[in-house]
Amino acid sequence: xxxxxxxxxxxxxxxxxxxxxxxxxxxxxxxxxxxxxxxxxxxxxxxxxxxxxxxxxxxxxxxxxxxxxxxxxxxxxxxxxxxxxxxxxxxxxxxxxxxxxxxxxxxxxxxxxxxxxxxxxxxxxxxxxxxxxxxxxxxxxxxxxxxxxxxxxxxxxxxxxxxxxxxxxxxxxxxxxxxxxxxxxxxxxxxxxxxxxxxxxxxxxxxxxxxxxxxxxxxxxxxxxxxxxxxxxxxxxxxxxxxxxxxxxxxxxxxxxxxxxxxxxxxxxxxxxxxxxxxxxxxxxxxxxxxxxxxxxxxxxxxxxxxxxxxxxxxxxxxxxxxxxxxxxxxxxxxxxxxxxxxxxxxxxxxxxxxxxxxxxxxxxxxxxxxxxxxxxxxxxxxxxxxxxxxxxxxxxxxxxxxxxxxxx
Amino acid sequence: xxxxxxxxxxxxxxxxxxxxxxxxxxxxxxxxxxxxxxxxxxxxxxxxxxxxxxxxxxxxxxxxxxxxxxxxxxxxxxxxxxxxxxxxxxxxxxxxxxxxxxxxxxxxxxxxxxxxxxxxxxxxxxxxxxxxxxxxxxxxxxxxxxxxxxxxxxxxxxx
Numbered sequence: 001x002x003x004x005x006x007x008x009x010x011x012x013x014x015x016x017x018x019x020x021x022x023x024x025x026x027x028x029x030x031x032x033x034x035x036x037x038x039x040x041x042x043x044x045x046x047x048x049x050x051x052x053x054x055x056x057x058x059x060x061x062x063x064x065x066x067x068x069x070x071x072x073x074x075x076x077x078x079x080x081x082x083x084x085x086x087x088x089x090x091x092x093x094x095x096x097x098x099x100x101x102x103x104x105x106x107x108x109x110x111x112x113x114x115x116x117x118x119x120x121x122x123x124x125x126x127x128x129x130x131x132x133x134x135x136x137x138x139x140x141x142x143x144x145x146x147x148x149x150x151x152x153x154x155x156x157x158x159x160x161x162x163x164x165x166x167x168x169x170x171x172x173x174x175x176x177x178x179x180x181x182x183x184x185x186x187x188x189x190x191x192x193x194x195x196x197x198x199x200x201x202x203x204x205x206x207x208x209x210x211x212x213x214x215x216x217x218x219x220x221x222x223x224x225x226x227x228x229x230x231x232x233x234x235x236x237x238x239x240x241x242x243x244x245x246x247x248x249x250x251x252x253x254x255x256x257x258x259x260x261x262x263x264x265x266x267x268x269x270x271x272x273x274x275x276x277x278x279x280x281x282x283x284x285x286x287x288x289x290x291x292x293x294x295x296x297x298x299x300x301x302x303x304x305x306x307x308x309x310x311x312x313x314x315x316x317x318x319x320x321x322x323x324x325x326x327x328x329x330x331x332x333x334x335x336x337x338x339x340x341x342x343x344x345x346x347x348x349x350x351x352x353x354x355x356x357x358x359x360x361x362x363x364x365x366x367x368x369x370x371x372x373x374x375x376x377x378x379x380x381x382x383x384x385x386x387x388x389x390x391x392x393x394x395x396x397x398x399x400x401x402x403x404x405x406x407x408x409x
Numbered sequence: 410x411x412x413x414x415x416x417x418x419x420x421x422x423x424x425x426x427x428x429x430x431x432x433x434x435x436x437x438x439x440x441x442x443x444x445x446x447x448x449x450x451x452x453x454x455x456x457x458x459x460x461x462x463x464x465x466x467x468x469x470x471x472x473x474x475x476x477x478x479x480x481x482x483x484x485x486x487x488x489x490x491x492x493x494x495x496x497x498x499x500x501x502x503x504x505x506x507x508x509x510x511x512x513x514x515x516x517x518x519x520x521x522x523x524x525x526x527x528x529x530x531x532x533x534x535x536x537x538x539x540x541x542x543x544x545x546x547x548x549x550x551x552x553x554x555x556x557x558x559x560x561x562x563x564x565x566x567x568x
Contacts, residue, residue, distance in 0.1 A: 094455070190456035190463025194560040218484040265483055271472030320559065325463045340467055344477070347465040348560035349451060351477075355486045357563045362488070 005030055009409050010374045014397040015382050017375040019367035022199035027407075028316040034406050035295045036062025036313075041148065041155035041168050043297035043310050044068050044078060046324065048152065048186050054097040054112065060312040060320075061156060061296070066145060067091050067101065068154065071112040078145030078156045079114030085140075114142035151181035153308075169293065170237030176244050176291055179282060180301055185329035189339065192323040194348035198360035199367075200313040201403075203321060206356050207290050207298050207309075208243050208395035210234060211379050216359060219351045222265045223276055225249060225303065226288060232390045240384055240398030241294035247390065249278070249287035249303075275341055278303035292395075294402070302352075304335070305342040317364060321357070323347060413501065416509070420499050420538075423546050424513055428494035431567060436482065439567065440474035444539065447471055448550045451568050453558040454532060465560075466567065477567065487565045491520040492529065494568075508549070509538045515553070517568055519561075530568050532556045 005026035124130025145156035380392025519529035532555035
């Protein structure tokens with residue numbers, strides 16, 4: 001048992017965020033147990049990544065490596081990627097197809113459900129050695145995740161039982177989830193991976209924070225993709241753990257909303273306008289929907305780039321941001337090309353997301369040296385209600401309301 | 410294939426200029442090493458090996474390279490940094506119809522304020538070149554396939 005963290009949340013409730021939560025190793029361990037191994041549906045992959053029986057992928061839930069498989073009956077399974085014998089990381093490949101997962105150390109082997117199927121020399125060699133009489137392979141199955149799937153997206157949980165995903169997401173968040181994952185076949189376009197030197201919660205805060213988006217992201221604002229004066233909404237589920245930032249593209253011109261941006265580049269004209277040729281593809285008028293799903297997923301629809309960003313914590317001071325870009329099987333060549341071009345804005349080299357990974361690093365450098373201080377979340381008031389504008393930190397306050405309940409802070 | 414010594418030196422000189430422009434500038438002149446109609450991809454090796462098209466930088470013309478450079482310099486908020494490109498193992502793999510296929514290895518070091526140097530990106534260039542009217546070589550296609558798929562934070566400038 002690790003040391004229980006000691007934290008006194010500062011006065012001011014969810015409008016004050018103690019910097020200790022970004023760097024304290026004991027808090028991090030408790031987050032891995034309560035948040036990532038607790039009552040949450042964590043994103044683990046897409047159905048198209050493991051289409052056939054025997055297929056597997058390795059990913060992480062929290063900082064723990066897990067294997068997601070499709071068993072011989074076509075069922076999706078998940079288990080911890082760690083041999084029950086000596087704790088060795090069992091599967092060393094990110095993707096593949098196999099009947100058995102064999103530990104390299106003593107060749108204990110497991111099937112696609114995580115059941116222990118083989119132990120070499122279990123009866124000994126020439127009547128020598130072997131496991132004790134009471135050794136039962138069934139006692140050594142790998143810890144399993146329960147899984148669920150909705151329109152091609154796979155979630156896993158270490159909880160013994162979980163409500164269905166639509167109950168977990170709530171009505172509004174389910175509706176927007178289904179807006180992107182509407183049952184059409186998905187087409188995998190590729191991955192981008194980056195190791196960001198900041199606490200994992202800073203990534204969620206970033207995507208739940210529309211206040212920064214119109215100020216930090218000069219590229220977005222310059223080309224009118226996101227502006228503080230656009231028609232927009234922030235919406236949460238009843239618990240506050242999931243959120244939606246919904247916005248509608250406006251004009252690329254100076255206005256009251258850009259007056260406070262000191263480095264706006266009004267004279268920046270693209271040499272090749274194909275970089276930004278968004279087309280409407282969803283029934284509603286929203287051009288940006290950023291959805292954050294507790295505990296590890298961001299669903300990104302920025303114009304025509306669709307991506308899942310999975311947050312994989314790697315200790316209190318860093319996390320991997322693992323991006324999976326996709327389109328639909330019915331996309332034509334032009335649409336696929338458009339999605340690939342717009343991905344220039346969002347990736348480990350993103351013209352827009354680069355601002356975020358850089359600012360998260362700077363945040364971590366600031367907060368980790370001052371664990372007894374606290375950040376301020378007062379924009380838009382003190383509540384955590386839905387809003388019809390972007391000048392607010394309401395979704396961060398909602399997130400921390402839920403975080404505090406789960407963590408007991 | 411016999412080594413064309415003159416071509417080999419010409420290529421080595423081009424890659425050296427390429428590295429100098431990225432590392433010491435002027436960066437705005439770097440797109441001039443490419444044809445007007447060109448393709449530049451910075452693509453993780455796992456995507457490349459699996460035939461997945463996603464690149465983290467995709468420029469489909471010299472104009473897009475100019476836009477990328479300008480955005481890196483003027484719109485992306487980032488810590489100041491120095492890069493140092495080391496290009497080695499330059500080799501011609503085919504010459505056909507005025508086009509030259511070449512590969513080279515690269516490793517790019519990054520120096521951030523207050524930090525020790527680190528490897529930002531390592532991989533290989535898979536390139537197609539052609540000659541301009543004046544005889545100079547230019548890149549028509551450049552695929553920067555990087556092995557270091559887990560990027561240390563952010564790639565701001567081209568590789």
